[in-house]
Amino acid sequence: MDLLLWGVMPYVAVTLLIAGLVWRARYDRFGLTTHSSQLHESRLLRVGSPLFHFGMAFVVLGHVVGLLVPDSWTDAVGVSDHAYHLLAVSTGAVAGLAAAVGVGILVYRRLRVPAVRKVTLRSDHVMYAVLLGAMLLGLVATALNSSGVVDYNYREGVSVWFRGLFALQPDYHLMGAAPLAFKLHVVLGFALFALIPFSRLAHIVSAPFKYLFRPYVVYRRRDPRQLANREPKRGWERAS
Amino acid sequence: MRVMAQVAMVMNLDKCIGCHTCSVTCKQAWTNRKGTEYVWFNNVETLPGQGYPRRWEDQERWRGGWERTRSGRLRLRAGGRLRRLGRLFANPELPELSDYYQPWTYEYKNLTDAPAGDDMPVARPVSQTTGEPIGTIEWGPNWDDNLGGAPEHATKDPLVEKVRDEVGEKIRFEFEQSFMFYLPRICEHCLNPACVSSCPSGAMYKRVEDGIVLVDQDQCRGWRMCVTGCPYKKVYFNHATGKAEKCTFCFPRVEAGMPTICSETCVGRMRYLGVMLYDADKVTEAALVADEQDLYPAQLECFLDPHDPAVAAAARASGITEEWLDAARRSPVYDLIRTYQIALPLHPEYRTLPMVWYVPPLSPVVEAVAAAGRDGEDAGNLFGAIDALRIPVEYLAELLTAGDTYAVDAVLRRMAAMRAHMRRVNLGQERDGSIAAAVGLTGQEMEDMFRLLAIAKYEDRYVIPTAARADADALADTHPLEEGCPVTQDAYQVTQGGCPVSSPEGPGEPVLLNLAPTRRSA
Ligand code: HEM
Ligand code: SF4
Ligand code: SF4
Numbered sequence: 001m002d003l004l005l006w007g008v009m010p011y012v013a014v015t016l017l018i019a020g021l022v023w024r025a026r027y028d029r030f031g032l033t034t035h036s037s038q039l040h041e042s043r044l045l046r047v048g049s050p051l052f053h054f055g056m057a058f059v060v061l062g063h064v065v066g067l068l069v070p071d072s073w074t075d076a077v078g079v080s081d082h083a084y085h086l087l088a089v090s091t092g093a094v095a096g097l098a099a100a101v102g103v104g105i106l107v108y109r110r111l112r113v114p115a116v117r118k119v120t121l122r123s124d125h126v127m128y129a130v131l132l133g134a135m136l137l138g139l140v141a142t143a144l145n146s147s148g149v150v151d152y153n154y155r156e157g158v159s160v161w162f163r164g165l166f167a168l169q170p171d172y173h174l175m176g177a178a179p180l181a182f183k184l185h186v187v188l189g190f191a192l193f194a195l196i197p198f199s200r201l202a203h204i205v206s207a208p209f210k211y212l213f214r215p216y217v218v219y220r221r222r223d224p225r226q227l228a229n230r231e232p233k234r235g236w237e238r239a240s
Numbered sequence: 241m242r243v244m245a246q247v248a249m250v251m252n253l254d255k256c257i258g259c260h261t262c263s264v265t266c267k268q269a270w271t272n273r274k275g276t277e278y279v280w281f282n283n284v285e286t287l288p289g290q291g292y293p294r295r296w297e298d299q300e301r302w303r304g305g306w307e308r309t310r311s312g313r314l315r316l317r318a319g320g321r322l323r324r325l326g327r328l329f330a331n332p333e334l335p336e337l338s339d340y341y342q343p344w345t346y347e348y349k350n351l352t353d354a355p356a357g358d359d360m361p362v363a364r365p366v367s368q369t370t371g372e373p374i375g376t377i378e379w380g381p382n383w384d385d386n387l388g389g390a391p392e393h394a395t396k397d398p399l400v401e402k403v404r405d406e407v408g409e410k411i412r413f414e415f416e417q418s419f420m421f422y423l424p425r426i427c428e429h430c431l432n433p434a435c436v437s438s439c440p441s442g443a444m445y446k447r448v449e450d451g452i453v454l455v456d457q458d459q460c461r462g463w464r465m466c467v468t469g470c471p472y473k474k475v476y477f478n479h480a481t482g483k484a485e486k487c488t489f490c491f492p493r494v495e496a497g498m499p500t501i502c503s504e505t506c507v508g509r510m511r512y513l514g515v516m517l518y519d520a521d522k523v524t525e526a527a528l529v530a531d532e533q534d535l536y537p538a539q540l541e542c543f544l545d546p547h548d549p550a551v552a553a554a555a556r557a558s559g560i561t562e563e564w565l566d567a568a569r570r571s572p573v574y575d576l577i578r579t580y581q582i583a584l585p586l587h588p589e590y591r592t593l594p595m596v597w598y599v600p601p602l603s604p605v606v607e608a609v610a611a612a613g614r615d616g617e618d619a620g621n622l623f624g625a626i627d628a629l630r631i632p633v634e635y636l637a638e639l640l641t642a643g644d645t646y647a648v649d650a651v652l653r654r655m656a657a658m659r660a661h662m663r664r665v666n667l668g669q670e671r672d673g674s675i676a677a678a679v680g681l682t683g684q685e686m687e688d689m690f691r692l693l694a695i696a697k698y699e700d701r702y703v704i705p706t707a708a709r710a711d712a713d714a715l716a717d718t719h720p721l722e723e724g725c726p727v728t729q730d731a732y733q734v735t736q737g738g739c740p741v742s743s744p745e746g747p748g749e750p751v752l753l754n755l756a757p758t759r760r761s762a
Contacts, residue, residue, distance in 0.1 A: 033462035033482035040369065040479065042336050049329040114370045115337070119479060206461045208328075208440030212321050216437035220445040222707065 005187070006172035010165050013190035020197025021205060034203040040115035044105055052102025058095030062088065067162045071155045081153075089146050096139060103135065123199040130195060134188035141181035150179050158182055242520040243544060243555040245564055246431070246451030246595055247494055247513065247704065249503070250576045250583045251424055252693055253601040254655070255510035258386065258422040260284050262502035262511075266426075269501050270488065275480025277343035277368040280381060281487035282502045284424045288397045288411060288635065289384040291425075293339040296473040297398040297587070303333045304471030305434050305590030306527060314528055314591070316438060318468050325440065333468040337479075341379045343368040369479070387413065387420050399638045406643070407634050419604035419632045423639075426502060427474040427487035428586065428594030429453050431518065431542065432527045435486070438469025444484070449707065451595065452489045460484050471590040495707035509696045514571030514703045515564060516595070517544040517555060527591045532642040535588035542593070543578055546571070567705040572692055573597075580681065580689050582651045584640035599693070600640060600648060602655045604632045619660035619675050626652045654679040658693070661686045 024032060038045050066088060074084055107128060110120050144150050157174050164170040175183065196202060266282040285291045299305060303318040318324065318333055337343075346363035354361035365374045384393045390413040394400060400411050412418055429446075433453050436444040443459035444466055446452070455466070455475070462482040466475040475486045490500035494513075498504070503511040519542055526538035544551045546568035555565055568574065576583040576599060583597035602622075609625045610616040626633065626649060633645050633652070641647040657679040664672055665687070676686045692700055 029458035030481070030483075033460065035482040036462050036464050036477065037479070038331060038334050038464065039337050039477050042330070042334065046330040046332060053329040114372060115367075118370050203461060206441065208325070208442075208461070208463065210442065211325060211440040214442055217433060218436055218439075218442050218445040219448050221448045 002172045002176035005183075006161065006175035007170055009187070010170070010190055013194040016194040017196055020194075021202070024197050024202060032202050032206060033200075035119070035121065035200045037116045037119055040119065041109060041113045044109040044113070048102050048105030048109060050102070051098050052106055055095050055097070055099030055102055058091065059099055062092050062095060066155070067159050070159070070163070085146070089142065092142065096135075096142070100135060100139065103132065107132070121200065123195075127192075127195055127199040127201060130188055130191050134185060134192055137181055137185040137188060141179070141185050144179070144181060152179050152182070154178070154182060158186065241544075241551075241554045243517055243551065243558045243560060244451065244520045245449065245555075245560055245568065246429070246516045246518060247489065248429070248451075248516045248573045248577075248595040248597070249426070249500075250512040250573050250597045250599065252510040252512070252599040252696075253421055253423065254599065254603050255508040255693075255696075256284070256422040256424060256601075257508045258284055258286065259507050260382070261505050261507050262424055263381075265505040266487075266502050269490070271485070273478075273480075275478040276476065276485060278337060278340045278381075279476040279478070279485065281474070281476075282424060282426045283381065284422050286382075286385050286387055287421055287423050287639070288390070288394045288400050288413075288418075289387070290393055290396055291423075292341075292381055293335045293473050294379070295339075295396065295398055296335075299471060299590070301333075302335065302468065302471070302473065304469060304473065305592055306432070308528060308530065308591070312528065312530075314432075314524065316434060316469060317471075318438070324438065324465055328440070328463055328465075331464055331468055334464055334477075335467070335473065337369065338379075341381055341383070342374065342377075344374055344377060347373075387418065390418070399635060402638055403631070403634050407630075409631055409634070411631055411635065419608070419629075419635075421601040421604060423598075424502070425472065425474070425586075426596060427453060427470075427489070428472055428592065428596045429487075429489055430595060431523050431539075431593035432591065434469040434471060434590070434592050435466040435475050436469075438465040439463070439484075440465055444475075447491075450489075450491075450494065452491050452494070453486070454488060454491070455484050455486055457481075457483055457485075471587065471592065472594070494704055497704050497706040499702040499704060503702065509701065512572045512576060512692075512701050514573035515546075515568040515705065516571065516574060516577070517546050517551065517560070517568050518542045519544055523593060527593055532589040533644040533647075535591065535593075536585055536641050536644070536647060539585060539588065539593050540578065540581075543574070545578070546574070561705075563705045567703050570703045572700055572703060575688075575692060580654065580685065582654050582689070584647065584651060586640060587642075588640075589642040598640060599655075600636045600651055602652055602659075605629055605652065605656075606659075617659050617663050619657055619678075622656035622659065623653060626656065650679070654681065654689075657681070658686050658690055662690050662694075 071081070071084075109116055110124070110128070111117060145152055145154070157178050161170050161172065161174040164174075175186070178186075192201070196204060262282045263280050263284055267280060270276075270281055271279040280292065283292050291297065296302065299317060305317050306314050307317045309315050316324070319327070344365045345368055346365055348363050350361045350363050365377055366372065367374050384390060387394060394411075394413055404410055429451055430453070431451070433444075433446060436446055436453060439460075440463050441459055441461045443456045443461070445454060445456065447454065460483040462477075462484070464477050464484065466484050466486075467473070467477055469475070470486075475484050477483075478485050490498075490502075493500060493504075499511075499513050503513055522542045526535070526542050529535055529538045544555075546552065546555070546565060552565055555568075556562075573583075577597055583599050585594050585597050587594070605622065605625050606616040608629055609621050614621050616622070630645075633648055634643075637643050637645040637648045657675050661672070661675045661683065664670065664675075671683050673683055676683045681689070691697075
């Protein structure tokens with residue numbers, strides 16, 4: 001069981017993520033979009049969405065640091081465990097709270113604004129359920145831990161296991177020994193990864209940073225293949 | 241000199257009768273789908289009025305187009321690149337559906353399906369986005385058509401406010417004291433498009449061959465920045481697909497040498513289509529001139545004279561074919577913009593260098609003269625009235641020349657002179673060369689201009705070269721008429737292999753459909 005959950009599941013999720021993205025890039029570029037609903041409702045979105053996204057950016061950053069940086073490194077530069085946790089919990093709390101309030105507004109908007117409710121996709125329900133679950137369990141795990149109800153140092157457990165994933169040698173017993181809240185959080189986290197290609201979260205991978213480097217006006221020639229001898233493409237184009 | 245070609249449009253506002261045929265046919269062709277219920281690639285506004293979306297000209301609010309920074313650089317009015325990326329999560333300058341209008345339909349089914357009863361069944365209005373009944377419809381795509389509700393709505397026209405603030409004159413909306421004209425609007429297919437420049441994904445582009453601005457539906461990711469970027473609010477967000485859509489200049493028709501649908505179906509025959517050659521190296525410079533009122537002359541400077549052998553040589557060097565050069569020489573659009581200089585760009589102060597230009601309406605002036613019991617076709621009366629009727633001229637200047645009344649005045653005088661000149665011709669009187677000379681044209685030019693504006697033959701209005709001939713041939717090759725024939729047989733007596741043949745004498749060739757129609761005459 002531990003092997004399946006902590007040795008196999010992460011790879012399945014990542015495979016789904018990659019295969020899903022390749023599939024969409026090849027056959028369903030038309031479906032790749034944010035599905036912005038700002039046309040229907042702007043006031044709530046203008047508060048909720050930036051709060052959520054900027055909060056989320058720091059949460060993601062926090063995860064990267066927390067999971068990828070071994071404690072031997074922070075020890076080496078002379079940051080005590082106590083100081084580390086103080087820093088992590090304080091910045092994490094601010095970012096996490098912003099993201100939580102933001103997502104609260106977004107979900108409220110999804111449910112209560114009729115026009116937005118109407119354009120909510122089926123994949124949104126799944127995505128929001130997993131996202132809310134992951135966020136909630138993450139907050140619970142952190143709260144339990146920092147309030148001392150459970151005594152668990154994830155930097156010696158979850159993090160070590162997580163880094164093992166990259167070496168293809170995850171120590172799944174480590175994860176098996178983690179408290180339940182951490183386990184569930186990890187499962188939902190990977191579920192979220194797997195959902196990226198199959199929900200509106202796909203917009204994450206098309207973050208348009210190249211805008212900063214291209215000339216303003218884009219010119220293109222007519223594609224000669226658009227006029228004649230074009231192979232019919234698979235996917236949405238043949239829907240008729 | 242880097243020569244590029246652009247298919248451009250001119251609309252003669254004097255001849256627009258406000259029938260909305262262009263809007264309806266365009267909608268039938270392009271936006272009669274889910275997600276685009278509220279979208280009109282072509283719409284006709286009554287001016288003075290708020291327009292569609294409401295108050296789109298208020299760039300303090302919507303921040304569309306470009307601005308010149310203090311250091312003399314060109315920047316999107318909504319902010320530089322980093323700032324735009326920072327606003328991706330929620331775009332503060334995006335119109336909501338209510339700024340356009342809530343699209344609705346009626347419960348028509350009720351009328352036929354309601355069970356028999358004492359009461360007449362009614363068709364309630366229901367929202368096309370939520371499906372919920374709408375109590376009161378409060379705004380629509382042409383709510384203030386023909387100045388309907390003008391005392392209440394038209395005072396909120398941003399140009400009316402501007403004329404009031406800057407000139408201190410109030411535009412009146414009482415009956416018989418106001419003026420009115422129609423403004424059909426489509427995408428301007430700008431030389432310096434702000435929409436393209438706003439798109440973070442690089443999904444929007446301007447075509448090299450004909451300057452048409454399009455959205456690549458496969459590359460658009462729904463960041464909705466182009467909607468803000470376009471100062472004319474002519475990029476729309478399809479709320480069903482989550483992608484941006486805009487006027488296509490009917491490129492599949494234009495490629496085949498046919499006019500756009502809005503032009504083809506224009507009842508007033510007020511649209512002109514043709515090729516303009518321009519110098520791409522001058523575009524940025526023109527968009528950057530310091531004084532907004534210099535933008536119109538600066539854009540004129542970008543256009544190249546296709547009769548000039550040096551221009552033709554440079555055009556050939558950059559791959560422009562003889563067919564296109566020939567079309568550029570016969571372009572009605574070039575004549576209206578450059579030769580007679582009676583067409584003006586819409587809101588040049590947005591610095592996008594728009595390519596759908598307008599011949600301003602003289603009719604408010606003519607009507608005022610006639611209403612005063614004077615001869616509305618006498619040059620002297622008209623010239624005097626143009627000076628006296630300051631308000632329409634101020635208003636037109638805010639619309640077409642960034643407030644330069646002198647330029648509008650010159651155009652109206654040229655048109656007034658044409659009326660006076662042609663009346664003498666029609667009445668068989670002696671031609672009076674001084675009328676034309678007073679506005680810097682010759683009598684012959686007056687008559688050519690009259691032919692283009694008033695007679696407006698189909699082949700004079702539309703001079704459209706096809707996409708590369710090779711492309712058209714390739715298209716015909718890939719769709720040979722092998723079997724089955726779309727033409728019904730009943731009308732013909734002789735058929736062969738399921739297809740009617742062209743003549744009763746023996747087995748003739750199957751009737752070929754003309755797959756690459758070209759303009760009606762050379
Ligand atoms: C760099 C990255 C990102 C950009 C530029 C971005 C941008 C956007 C945009 C433009 C929308 C549409 C908002 C609207 O107009 O309705 C959106 C929605 C959303 N994004 Fe992101 N996003 C990014 C990363 C993320 C990440 C990392 C997550 C999370 C896990 C996320 C989760 C969501 C969700 C859940 C929505 C739906 C909000 C709603 O209910 O309408 N995004 N994002
Ligand atoms: S008018 Fe057309 S080309 Fe110009 S900015 Fe708007 S959408 Fe783009
Ligand atoms: S050119 Fe075509 S798409 Fe554009 S407004 Fe006219 S009919 Fe519509």
